[in-house]
Amino acid sequence: MNYLNTLLFGLYPYLAGTVFLIGSLMRFDHGQYTWKTGSSQMLTSRNMRRASNLFHIGIIVIFFGHLVGLLTPHWVYSPFVSAGTKQVIAIIIGGIAGIMCLVGGVMLAHRRITNPRVRASSSPMDTVIIGLLVVQVSLGLLTIIPALGHLDGGVMIQLAHWAQSIVFFQGGAAVYLESVGFIYKLHILVGLTIILVFPFTRLVHVWSVPFGYVTRRYQLVRKRG
Numbered sequence: 001m002n003y004l005n006t007l008l009f010g011l012y013p014y015l016a017g018t019v020f021l022i023g024s025l026m027r028f029d030h031g032q033y034t035w036k037t038g039s040s041q042m043l044t045s046r047n048m049r050r051a052s053n054l055f056h057i058g059i060i061v062i063f064f065g066h067l068v069g070l071l072t073p074h075w076v077y078s079p080f081v082s083a084g085t086k087q088v089i090a091i092i093i094g095g096i097a098g099i100m101c102l103v104g105g106v107m108l109a110h111r112r113i114t115n116p117r118v119r120a121s122s123s124p125m126d127t128v129i130i131g132l133l134v135v136q137v138s139l140g141l142l143t144i145i146p147a148l149g150h151l152d153g154g155v156m157i158q159l160a161h162w163a164q165s166i167v168f169f170q171g172g173a174a175v176y177l178e179s180v181g182f183i184y185k186l187h188i189l190v191g192l193t194i195i196l197v198f199p200f201t202r203l204v205h206v207w208s209v210p211f212g213y214v215t216r217r218y219q220l221v222r223k224r225g
Helices: 002-030 048-071 083-114 116-120 124-142 154-167 173-177 182-200 202-207 211-215
Strands: none
Touching: 002 154, 002 173, 002 182, 002 202, 048 083, 048 124, 048 154, 083 116, 083 124, 083 154, 124 182, 124 202, 154 173, 173 182, 182 202
16 A cells, blocks of 8 residues: 555655646647647537636636645745635635536536537547536545545645655655545545646647737728728
């Protein structure tokens, strides 16, 4: 079990991260015509805006919440807020954002699977990635249940130590996850898998920040005289 724990939470994160970085660079270099969101709104816009807004707002809040919450050392915020208080804040904000993301994600997945026009224009990976994201958000919401049973923030600190050890190459990261619950481990594994397949999906568009739209000149459209 120790070997499996080290393999999954000590080595797999680096495999996923390597594929994520190198795969994204190769995709940008060799497949720029596929570097796009592949929006299907023109095919049918029914409930598209509502679902897309819920999903994207939710996932952005979740992403930055995890980024700040896991990678900020405990000593930085401990003078201002306790670990338990931080966990309660994370549960409330993460829960709201998670529900938004889940509702939007389910709507988008249902649309992609059941609408013939959208399904015909989708690749198998489009369906896989939206399915993985819905599963991941669902697992994240399920972690709230055990988290409510230990509001001292102890498990949250363990998860943060693991993430910081991985990101900063400190070694022995898997040890921090030996005693955490299965639902947390499954949530982490699905998240790492999403990172692994990231370069082969439409998610690569998140690398592109549309600064050009802010500075470009207006496009004038005139009626034909």
